[in-house]
Amino acid sequence: MLQDVGRPALLGPAVLLVGYLVYQFLYGGPKLPKLPIIGARKGDWFPLIQARWRNLMDSKSGVIQAETEFKDQAVLFPVAGTGDIVMLPRAETQFVTDQPETVLDMHAAVVESMQFMYTSANPELISNPIHHKLITTTLTNQIGNLVPEVADETAYCLDRDFGSPEDWTDVCIYKSMLLTIAGVTNRVFVGKPKCRDMHMLNQTLEYAHWLPIIGQLLRNTWKPLRPVFAWFLTIPIHRITRAFHRSLLPEIKPRLVAYDARREDPEAKSQLGPEPNDFLQWCIQQAKEMGDPYLWDSRTLANRILLVNFAALHTSSMAITAVILELMASKQAYIDELRAEIEGVLAEYGGEWNKRGLARMEKLDSALRESARLNSFVTVGLTRQVVPRDGITTPVSNLHLPQGATVAVPSYTVLRDAELYPDPYEFKPFRFSAQRDDDSVDYVKRANKAWVATSKEYLAFGHGRTACPGRFFAANELKLILAYFILNYDIEVTGPGSRPRNKWYGLIRIPPMEAKIRIRRRVKA
Numbered sequence: 001m002l003q004d005v006g007r008p009a010l011l012g013p014a015v016l017l018v019g020y021l022v023y024q025f026l027y028g029g030p031k032l033p034k035l036p037i038i039g040a041r042k043g044d045w046f047p048l049i050q051a052r053w054r055n056l057m058d059s060k061s062g063v064i065q066a067e068t069e070f071k072d073q074a075v076l077f078p079v080a081g082t083g084d085i086v087m088l089p090r091a092e093t094q095f096v097t098d099q100p101e102t103v104l105d106m107h108a109a110v111v112e113s114m115q116f117m118y119t120s121a122n123p124e125l126i127s128n129p130i131h132h133k134l135i136t137t138t139l140t141n142q143i144g145n146l147v148p149e150v151a152d153e154t155a156y157c158l159d160r161d162f163g164s165p166e167d168w169t170d171v172c173i174y175k176s177m178l179l180t181i182a183g184v185t186n187r188v189f190v191g192k193p194k195c196r197d198m199h200m201l202n203q204t205l206e207y208a209h210w211l212p213i214i215g216q217l218l219r220n221t222w223k224p225l226r227p228v229f230a231w232f233l234t235i236p237i238h239r240i241t242r243a244f245h246r247s248l249l250p251e252i253k254p255r256l257v258a259y260d261a262r263r264e265d266p267e268a269k270s271q272l273g274p275e276p277n278d279f280l281q282w283c284i285q286q287a288k289e290m291g292d293p294y295l296w297d298s299r300t301l302a303n304r305i306l307l308v309n310f311a312a313l314h315t316s317s318m319a320i321t322a323v324i325l326e327l328m329a330s331k332q333a334y335i336d337e338l339r340a341e342i343e344g345v346l347a348e349y350g351g352e353w354n355k356r357g358l359a360r361m362e363k364l365d366s367a368l369r370e371s372a373r374l375n376s377f378v379t380v381g382l383t384r385q386v387v388p389r390d391g392i393t394t395p396v397s398n399l400h401l402p403q404g405a406t407v408a409v410p411s412y413t414v415l416r417d418a419e420l421y422p423d424p425y426e427f428k429p430f431r432f433s434a435q436r437d438d439d440s441v442d443y444v445k446r447a448n449k450a451w452v453a454t455s456k457e458y459l460a461f462g463h464g465r466t467a468c469p470g471r472f473f474a475a476n477e478l479k480l481i482l483a484y485f486i487l488n489y490d491i492e493v494t495g496p497g498s499r500p501r502n503k504w505y506g507l508i509r510i511p512p513m514e515a516k517i518r519i520r521r522r523v524k525a
């Protein structure tokens with residue numbers, strides 16, 4: 001018997017098990033306080049491990065249980081592949097929002113969730129995401145100037161994908177919207193004609209598809225083994241990153257030459273014409289102004305464009321798909337009312353799309369906000385990592401959380417709270433525009449009903465200083481796309497109850513990607 005212990009078949013697993021136990025004891029993540037475990041059942045052996053898998057398979061029940069059984073209490077919400085999240089009660093949402101990044105760090109939680117330390121070809125861009133600054137400043141400031149180009153690309157993409165079917169035709173709405181969003185967004189990111197290079201657009205979509213999957217696989221891998229597994233798991237990501245660089249290089253190279261020529265020789269300015277006004281050009285300018293050659297290396301520039309695409313594509317495609325599915329399953333009268341608003345405002349501006357006109361389309365804005373209320377991918381919000389060495393103590397539940405712990409707050413259940421949103425399960429597209437029209441209410445309160453306005457009761461874009469920096473751009477872009485779609489196409493309305501259900505993947509909720517709707521080209525009077 002004893003001599004058997006030395007046999008490699010037994011010794012190997014035994015060494016691994018001891019190694020695992022020692023590692024878990026020494027570095028096995030932050031020691032979390034004792035809290036009710038969502039997904040655990042009475043009498044469970046290893047309740048945490050069982051709860052992790054139960055919650056992965058059915059996180060919707062967990063999200064609801066956390067707020068029904070344990071209302072106003074902090075709970076532990078373990079999900080395999082996502083981690084053991086301390087879900088704070090609603091009463092602490094404002095506390096989480098108010099903490100600076102040096103106390104509760106959102107970016108660190110995103111890096112951990114996507115395993116960017118392995119999945120990104122340029123980890124420097126992840127630790128110092130200077131492109132975020134360009135989103136909050138230049139992109140947001142340029143929204144008005146970019147409207148004509150976004151409108152032009154919207155018409156191009158939708159007409160290309162849907163054509164002019166005279167009879168009712170089935171379309172897979174998510175697939176079509178992904179391509180449209182990729183095209184329109186890249187008109188702003190890399191300009192024309194590159195934004196019409198389908199090969200390049202598919203690379204951005206592939207990247208956005210694989211990154212979360214590989215991040216999830218790595219998170220499910222035992223930490224000490226991750227560098228080894230990452231080596232082959234990230235092969236598809238690195239392949240796409242290299243291919244994307246090759247696609248964009250013919251655009252980047254001449255821009256770099258022209259940029260220097262313009263600065264070195266004022267004469268060249270008039271010969272070269274105006275500089276492009278897009279994200280790639282802003283990245284080049286920012287890199288040159290910072291004087292760091294690494295930042296204007298073509299690989300770095302291409303990777304920055306890939307990273308903003310990752311942030312923009314799926315989020316926006318899911319939002320536009322969701323609202324179209326909601327309209328399909330509602331009433332024709334809603335679509336007619338939206339059409340009347342769009343046509344009325346457009347007529348006032350001589351048929352020209354512009355930022356002021358879009359801002360006046362409050363019913364359109366309201367429909368998008370209402371759809372995001374019902375369909376947001378954010379089911380638990382404000383996910384952040386505790387930064388201080390000594391941890392933090394929360395003000396209401398008086399909980400001490402160690403460094404490295406992940407916290408979040410409820411969102412799915414808040415967005416369905418009847419006290420905040422009467423008839424919470426009903427899609428009422430004009431819920432928010434009606435509130436904005438109410439003159440008896442203070443102006444600021446009314447403005448807070450615009451889609452981009454975040455609050456502790458509306459976390460679809462996050463909230464506070466780290467709320468989604470791309471939301472102003474996204475809202476304008478999606479309003480334009482939805483307006484063009486409603487003006488030019490009829491949707492076959494199938495009525496309440498006919499909307500195909502969203503799906504949960506862990507804590508992320510997404511619209512049914514295979515859902516089809518029936519459309520036809522509208523015959524205008």
Ligand code: HEM
Nearest residue numbers: 107110311312315316319382461462463466467468470474
């Ligand atoms: C409807 C579309 C979109 C939705 C629903 C959305 C939602 C979100 C949410 C919920 C967050 C996390 C905020 C928090 O926890 O406080 C976020 C972060 C972010 N979003 Fe968006 N977003 C959208 C579009 C965009 C677009 C178009 C861009 C880029 C142009 C963008 C760029 C970002 C960036 C850079 C972050 C921060 C990520 C980090 O720090 O690592 N988003 N977004």
